[in-house]
Amino acid sequence: MIDPQGQANKWIKNMEKANNLHVVKLSDADFVRTLENCIQFGTPVLMENLGEELDPLLEPLLLKQTFKQGGSMRIRLGDSTIEYSQDFKFYMTTKLRNPHYLPETSVKVNLLNFMITPEGLQDQLLGIVVARERPELEEEKNTLILQGAENKRQLKEIEDKILEGLSLSEGNILEDETAIKVLSSSKVLSNEISEKQAIAEETGKKIDQACRGYTPITVHFSIVLLHSRLGQY
Structure with a gap:
């Protein structure tokens, strides 16, 4: 580190x-x-x-x-x-x-950089301020992150299922009823997940916009903290 x-x-x-x-x-x-x-x-x-x-x-x-x-x-x-x-x-x-x-x-280690940058410090402070001032926004944002990860996981499962169906299909896939059913159900489920993901992304943008209202505060305090830190060296 x-x-x-x-x-x-x-x-x-x-x-x-x-x-x-x-x-x-x-x-x-x-x-x-x-x-x-x-x-x-x-x-x-x-x-x-x-x-x-x-x-x-x-x-x-x-x-x-x-x-x-x-x-x-x-x-x-x-x-x-x-x-x-x-x-x-x-x-x-x-x-x-x-x-x-x-x-x-x-290649032998996991290399992590803990070097503080002004932008990184501002992001950290913004998270702290929002968590205190608007905890419901912070909670909703965390929920959206989890939902997004779950949506991506389900989409990956659908892709794997489609590929498995195609690989197991023999002859003309258009004549394989099982493969056609898998493709049809997967398409419906994929569309539903994509719609949820689109809604989540739009909601995330609104949350980020609300959070950015606290940016001037975090910029000010990040400058104060960085100057304070530099004074220690």
């Missing part, structure tokens, strides 16, 4: 506090021993202050090079072979603002 403002660190520490999170740095003399213990017992680890190069010792861990031995999952770190718990979680953060990681590093 690219985390110059420390947001990711704070989020991880809060999220994993109850799970006995261990925080380490590559510069720590005992970081390997801590890492090995946490891997075995399924305890989460946060590695802070990473640079642009990772310790080669982490390679098997990032590639999840686990193997079965004696009925249990194991992994080899350096000269040690240790038991690997499926509950283990590994987080890494860097304070670098614009790190350049090699492609071979990027």
Whole structure:
């Protein structure tokens, strides 16, 4: 996680506090021993202050090079072979603002950018303001998001069903009654879902328009917060 403002660190520490999170740095003399213990017992680890190069010792861990031995999952770190718990979680953060990681590093991890931009901060503040001032809008917007995801899921199922019907049909599809029924029912259902989706999108636009009425407030406070943050560096 690219985390110059420390947001990711704070989020991880809060999220994993109850799970006995261990925080380490590559510069720590005992970081390997801590890492090995946490891997075995399924305890989460946060590695802070990473640079642009990772310790080669982490390679098997990032590639999840686990193997079965004696009925249990194991992994080899350096000269040690240790038991690997499926509950283990590994987080890494860097304070670098614009790190350049090699492609071979990027494919081994999920890279998240927590760098605050004015636009991103405004979006966050807008969500907070709307949730406080117009909670019904925020709730309706979240409902629409869920409905949209469900509509897309149903449309995907219909597409799969049509493709399955076409693949199973033998000869001229126009003479296959089963295939024709599948296509007809799918078309009706697809039209109904598309109509619902269109209504949802129109409603979403109205909600967004209402939310944008609070934009001047969020712009003002984002500028105040950014200036305040910059003053800390």
